[in-house]
Amino acid sequence: MGWLEFTAALMLFLASHAIPVRPPVRPWLVSRLGLRGYFIAYSVLSLAILAWLVVAAARAPYVGVLPYWEGFRWVPLLVMPLACLLAVAGMMRQNPLSFGGLGVRAFDPADPGILAVSRHPLLAAMALWAGAHLLANGDLAHVILFGLFAGFAWMGMALIDTRKRRQMGQGEWRRLSRNTARLNLLRLRPTASEAGWAAAVFLALLILHAPVIGYSPLPW
Template sequence: MALLIVGLLVFFAPHMVSVVNHEWRDKTAQSIGEMGWKTAYSLLSLIGFWLIINGYAEARLTSEFLYDPPRWLSHVAALLMLPVFILLIATYLPCRIQRMTKHPMLVATKLWALSHLLVNGRVAEIILFGSFLLWAGLVRYSLKNRPKRALPQLPDSKLNDVIAVVVGLALYAVFAVHLHVMLIGVRPFG
């Protein structure tokens, strides 16, 4: 469990800098260069992600159950996951989905975390998915109180909504049917 917690701390450390002190983030990025900031941010995030994967793989085998969710919640989780991949794609495409949700990646993270909390009752899973849900909520709240930072995006197009939906649904299907069991070892449907 310790490795999972360390991984979460390392992963969220760079992700929380703008939440805690966006002015310090901007000054630091300016002094070391935006590319230097993004490189350090990415390296810390990758190390944290690697620790999370290994820590969760280890912790889920020995973690105690806090609750045993009813089987019907898996259907609710599957429905909550349906828009997740669409929102992830819409994050990078200027479209109505992006404008309506304002921060599609954060909405996707909240839905992903909530859906997994509904169907997983072990302590390790509650720590993992609860951390992401809390982080997404904190970031969303902080975004209301700090200046908007320009992010690179693809050109605006009327087809971007269609692309986000089609590609998102295709990714959902591939992940639910094949990749989830291959990468996580759990078959979402069955």
């Protein structure tokens, strides 16, 4: 199966992100599922296909691309708590400037919370996750996988900014985004709740990584 499974999973993942967001598919789904239902279904589908894609990459034949260095195994352990914090905090707050903000906490331009760090917290989390795992997994399948995700995340931030600016108008976009950044980690000031939930998610990922992915992230 090797490369065939990886290619199939990759193509399905790309299709699942291209088709449901395009008109007229997205309006049709939203009219039947509701906006919240659409985002929940889209997120569950994306995560399921992502899990298969990661497993398929691990099953692909090994072709070395990046030189191996033992210290790179520590990079995901150091970076993933930050990625979890961005993702969790981003989901807890409403976000008119990007996607994924389904939380009950309303967006306040004067106090944007995690959006001061990145107005695209889910994409920033994806970029950190992908970059860290690319260094720790230097074979061809994983370089393709994580390189694609990192590039998708960084390009996505710019594309969403452009689209939102056009939809809102320059004046409204500036008003809402004035205290946000595309990515500025120096502004990180998590609340206790955000930090607690992020720690729980990170611990769950550590526990589930070996049984789900088939490889322990711990370097010992």
